Amino acid sequence: MVKVNDNYLKLPGSYLFSTIARKVNAYAAAHPDKRIIRLGIGDVTQPLAPAIISALHTAVDEMADAATFRGYAPDLGYEFLRSAIAENDYKARGCGIEADEIFVSDGAKCDSGNIQEIFSVDNKIAVCDPVYPVYVDTNVMAGRAGSYDPATETWSDVIYMPCTADTDFAPMLPKETPDLIYLCFPNNPTGSAVTKSRLQEWVDYANKVGAVIIYDAAYEAYISEEGIPHSIYECEGARTCAIELHSFSKNAGFTGVRLGYTVVPKELKVGDVSLHALWARRHGTKYNGAPYIVQRAGEAVYSKEGKEQLKKQVAYYMNNAAYILEGLKSAGYTVSGGVNAPYIWLKAPNGMTSWEFFDDLLENANVVGTPGSGFGPSGETYFRLTAFGSYENTVEAIERIKKL
Numbered sequence: 001m002v003k004v005n006d007n008y009l010k011l012p013g014s015y016l017f018s019t020i021a022r023k024v025n026a027y028a029a030a031h032p033d034k035r036i037i038r039l040g041i042g043d044v045t046q047p048l049a050p051a052i053i054s055a056l057h058t059a060v061d062e063m064a065d066a067a068t069f070r071g072y073a074p075d076l077g078y079e080f081l082r083s084a085i086a087e088n089d090y091k092a093r094g095c096g097i098e099a100d101e102i103f104v105s106d107g108a109k110c111d112s113g114n115i116q117e118i119f120s121v122d123n124k125i126a127v128c129d130p131v132y133p134v135y136v137d138t139n140v141m142a143g144r145a146g147s148y149d150p151a152t153e154t155w156s157d158v159i160y161m162p163c164t165a166d167t168d169f170a171p172m173l174p175k176e177t178p179d180l181i182y183l184c185f186p187n188n189p190t191g192s193a194v195t196k197s198r199l200q201e202w203v204d205y206a207n208k209v210g211a212v213i214i215y216d217a218a219y220e221a222y223i224s225e226e227g228i229p230h231s232i233y234e235c236e237g238a239r240t241c242a243i244e245l246h247s248f249s250k251n252a253g254f255t256g257v258r259l260g261y262t263v264v265p266k267e268l269k270v271g272d273v274s275l276h277a278l279w280a281r282r283h284g285t286k287y288n289g290a291p292y293i294v295q296r297a298g299e300a301v302y303s304k305e306g307k308e309q310l311k312k313q314v315a316y317y318m319n320n321a322a323y324i325l326e327g328l329k330s331a332g333y334t335v336s337g338g339v340n341a342p343y344i345w346l347k348a349p350n351g352m353t354s355w356e357f358f359d360d361l362l363e364n365a366n367v368v369g370t371p372g373s374g375f376g377p378s379g380e381t382y383f384r385l386t387a388f389g390s391y392e393n394t395v396e397a398i399e400r401i402k403k404l
């Protein structure tokens with residue numbers, strides 16, 4: 001008789017955002033007169049930039065003409081997009097990444113979940129705590145996480161690297177040696193960033209112990225300070241130990257359009273096995289390419305007009321971030337993030353737990369945020385607000401919180 005993959009059965013309860021949605025829907029149903037402001041989920045709200053809309057329209061029209069119609073896209077991405085990425089995201093920053101080391105996909109969530117497939121289930125993973133939950137859950141599904149302890153909310157075979165106020169919300173090198181290390185900077189959920197010299201320590205460590213770093217750069221466009229790396233390949237030696245994930249969701253508003261890419265350098269090898277070759281095989285076998293129309297929209301992100309328009313869009317969100325950061329600080333909250341990332345990480349006041357503060361904010365300010373404990377045990381007593389709302393809503397939410 002058929003058996004299910006019982007690793008799925010080990011996954012605890014409902015996903016963080018479904019619990020939030022359930023609570024918010026229940027509150028809204030009981031209080032239809034209240035206007036709830038959502039600063040919880042990390043989804044963008046601004047419309048696509050004109051340069052992107054124009055590229056989409058042109059590509060749609062091409063599909064209507066037999067002479068320019070396109071069918072299946074190349075599995076690994078169209079050359080026009082891969083070259084634009086290599087030039088703009090890498091060569092312009094002095095990183096020697098070539099177009100054929102870039103694999104275009106439908107987003108960083110899928111890639112961050114799928115990448116573990118090319119590694120043995122015997123590998124030990126290390127994750128930041130708190131963490132973007134996809135890294136852990138996909139390793140649970142693969143059978144790499146061991147057993148779950150509901151008391152500590154941790155998995156027996158996962159190495160957790162606490163990111164606390166004492167470490168500026170960055171991980172320290174783990175005592176136990178991992179095989180796969182997930183890093184995400186600028187960070188979701190804490191909004192923290194690391195300097196190039198701190199990231200270099202991780203690259204040196206990974207090369208020394210023979211580990212691979214999976215570096216999620218989804219929020220790179222939000223970096224505003226000097227000395228913060230936009231890519232792990234700015235560090236020396238990263239080509240032999242790091243895979244980098246990128247998304248078009250946060251820099252260009254593609255959360256509903258879907259586009260991302262993963263970089264696997266050709267020098268990245270385990271023994272004499274090329275990870276580039278394994279990922280190419282996986283991608284080519286299981287994926288039929290991001291849509292042509294969407295890849296043309298991605299190309300427009302790198303056009304002169306696209307860059308100018310998106311710079312303004314990111315600045316719009318970061319203006320919200322600054323408003324949240326300053327507003328909460330002036331109200332006496334302990335706050336961080338929001339400078340190189342669209343996330344603000346605050347300590348729940350008066351000794352409240354993350355979920356107690358969630359309920360307090362929902363009921364008394366009608367503002368929705370995300371409880372830090374949903375991202376891992378070290379997130380307990382913290383809370384995440386996003387800068388992705390409209391400016392008007394952001395201002396109103398902060399004014400309401402100040403009055404609590």
Ligand SMILES: Cc1ncc(COP(=O)(O)O)c(C=O)c1O
Pocket residue numbers: 042106107108109110112132184188216218246247248249254255259260
């Ligand atoms: C750290 C991180 N990686 C990846 C993603 C998902 O990106 P995408 O929309 O490209 O799938 C998110 C979305 O919130 C994220 O926070």
